Amino acid sequence: MNKKIIKLIVPICIIIGWELIAMAIDNPWKLPQLGKIVTIIMQPNEGLLGTGTLIQNTYFSLKRVILGFGLGCLIAIPLGIGMGWSKKLGDLFDYVIEVLRPIPPLAWIPLILAWLGLGLRSAVVIIFLGAFFPILVNTIEGVKSINLSYIEVAKTFNANDFNILKKIVIPHSSPYIITGLRIGMGIAWMCLVAAEMMPGIAPSGLGYLIWQANTVGQISIIIAGIVYIGVIGLLIDRTFKFIENRYFSWREVKD
Amino acid sequence: MEKLRITNLEKTFMSEKSAKVSAVKDMTFDVKEREFLCIVGPSGCGKTTLLRMIAGLEEPTSGNIDWGNDNDIDHKIGFVFQDDALLPWRTTYNNIAFGLELLKDDKGNINEKVSDLIEFMNLKGFENSYPKELSGGMQKRVAIARALVVDPDLLLMDEPFVSLDAQTRNTLQKELIKVWENKENTIIFITHSVDEAVFLADRVLILTARPTKVKKEINIGLERPRDRTSNEFIGIRKMILSEID
Numbered sequence: 121m122n123k124k125i126i127k128l129i130v131p132i133c134i135i136i137g138w139e140l141i142a143m144a145i146d147n148p149w150k151l152p153q154l155g156k157i158v159t160i161i162m163q164p165n166e167g168l169l170g171t172g173t174l175i176q177n178t179y180f181s182l183k184r185v186i187l188g189f190g191l192g193c194l195i196a197i198p199l200g201i202g203m204g205w206s207k208k209l210g211d212l213f214d215y216v217i218e219v220l221r222p223i224p225p226l227a228w229i230p231l232i233l234a235w236l237g238l239g240l241r242s243a244v245v246i247i248f249l250g251a252f253f254p255i256l257v258n259t260i261e262g263v264k265s266i267n268l269s270y271i272e273v274a275k276t277f278n279a280n281d282f283n284i285l286k287k288i289v290i291p292h293s294s295p296y297i298i299t300g301l302r303i304g305m306g307i308a309w310m311c312l313v314a315a316e317m318m319p320g321i322a323p324s325g326l327g328y329l330i331w332q333a334n335t336v337g338q339i340s341i342i343i344a345g346i347v348y349i350g351v352i353g354l355l356i357d358r359t360f361k362f363i364e365n366r367y368f369s370w371r372e373v374k375d
Numbered sequence: 376m377e378k379l380r381i382t383n384l385e386k387t388f389m390s391e392k393s394a395k396v397s398a399v400k401d402m403t404f405d406v407k408e409r410e411f412l413c414i415v416g417p418s419g420c421g422k423t424t425l426l427r428m429i430a431g432l433e434e435p436t437s438g439n440i441d442w443g444n445d446n447d448i449d450h451k452i453g454f455v456f457q458d459d460a461l462l463p464w465r466t467t468y469n470n471i472a473f474g475l476e477l478l479k480d481d482k483g484n485i486n487e488k489v490s491d492l493i494e495f496m497n498l499k500g501f502e503n504s505y506p507k508e509l510s511g512g513m514q515k516r517v518a519i520a521r522a523l524v525v526d527p528d529l530l531l532m533d534e535p536f537v538s539l540d541a542q543t544r545n546t547l548q549k550e551l552i553k554v555w556e557n558k559e560n561t562i563i564f565i566t567h568s569v570d571e572a573v574f575l576a577d578r579v580l581i582l583t584a585r586p587t588k589v590k591k592e593i594n595i596g597l598e599r600p601r602d603r604t605s606n607e608f609i610g611i612r613k614m615i616l617s618e619i620d
Contacts, residue, residue: 269460270460270462272432272454272456273454274477275432277478287476288462291465369505370465370506371463
């Protein structure tokens with residue numbers, strides 16, 4: 121049987137099962153029928169529960185993610201290159217990073233709220249924390265894994281440190297950095313939704329919408345919000361995957 | 376005329392237990408202009424260390440490396456590493472162009488020199504291939520072309536053919552002789568294969584075990600192309616082998 125058909129079997133079963141159970145239960149407060157959810161998804165410009173439309177909430181969520189993620193890139197990539205390159209700089213930050221890294225970003229929420237108050241800043245910082253560590257760790261790994269003889273090749277042609285950075289360190293590390301960006305973006309996206317569900321942090325966004333729908337028991341809006349979050353997350357991930365395959369095809373395939 | 380004069384060269388390393396390990400000691404020899412010099416010696420002796428010091432990748436502990444008449448000029452070196460060290464993110468063309476990019480040569484010049492070498496090294500059709508897409512022999516050709524592109528004053532080769540199968544190895548040895556006759560390079564070639572040394576070299580230096588110094592030098596003096604099965608060839612081989620053991 122065709123591979124694509126095999127992959128479709130389980131999703132189709134789930135959809136049919138859902139619809140059958142929903143009809144049997146016949147209670148939209150527990151399990152709405154698919155038609156109702158699809159209607160909400162297909163009308164992204166419709167105002168929902170006074171929180172704005174799906175499009176507007178998506179926009180706010182994306183804006184926060186891009187700000188937090190961008191800030192993460194700006195700090196993590198140069199720091200990672202520095203820490204991978206210079207043993208001293210690596211040692212200098214090593215303990216702090218090893219201790220902070222395993223802390224779930226959401227655990228910082230009370231502290232961040234206390235220090236930065238409600239609003240965009242706090243949301244951005246939580247997302248930043250989510251994106252920062254995967255990008256940093258992958259960048260360090262990329263720089264450290266450089267074959268020393270690549271650098272020596274450059275040295276036999278009298279390359280200076282700047283040229284070694286530009287022509288050896290950065291090209292070699294870029295696929296690692298891209299992987300870090302992809303993982304960091306995934307975590308940033310999860311942090312965002314969770315952060316938006318915290319009471320009072322930012323009254324907009326897909327997470328906020330889901331939380332509002334919860335307080336009034338609108339299951340179909342919750343599910344529509346979840347679908348949006350899932351699809352956008354998937355699209356972002358696929359974009360990074362595409363970049364990895366398109367620009368880093370030179371990488372040795374590891375089994 | 377001498378290209379390079381090595382005098383009383385010494386290199387000591389600190390081992391992990393802070394003991395001094397002497398890799399190279401009292402090394403003295405000359406390299407003549409346009410000479411093909413092969414260096415053989417027991418494995419683990421300081422052959423590679425010696426080459427790295429000449430390339431400027433390592434500082435000698437003491438002793439001198441003097442360049443013929445023009446000691447002050449910045450010398451261009453071509454280094455062929457044992458593991459090729461081709462940059463995996465660069466295509467054949469861009470790998471070969473690497474040295475010229477670093478020397479800030481202009482685009483037209485780079486294109487001309489790289490295209491010539493691609494032709495000369497039989498790499499046509501593989502300009503846009505990445506290293507992982509090339510066979511071992513092709514990768515080696517790219518590595519040699521990359522070293523040659525800057526017209527090096529001295530071509531240093533560190534056991535370049537060791538990982539190749541016998542047939543490819545023979546082919547590349549012949550090609551290397553063609554390169555050397557054509558480009559009139561001076562080459563220092565390290566190998567642990569006596570057969571390879573006798574086939575390639577004008578002169579062979581035999582090194583001692585650590586701390587390494589020159590044990591003996593032998594002028595090959597056979598006509599090229601050389602016949603590995605000739606009595607003279609086998610005779611020289613035997614003589615060198617007896618010196619190494």
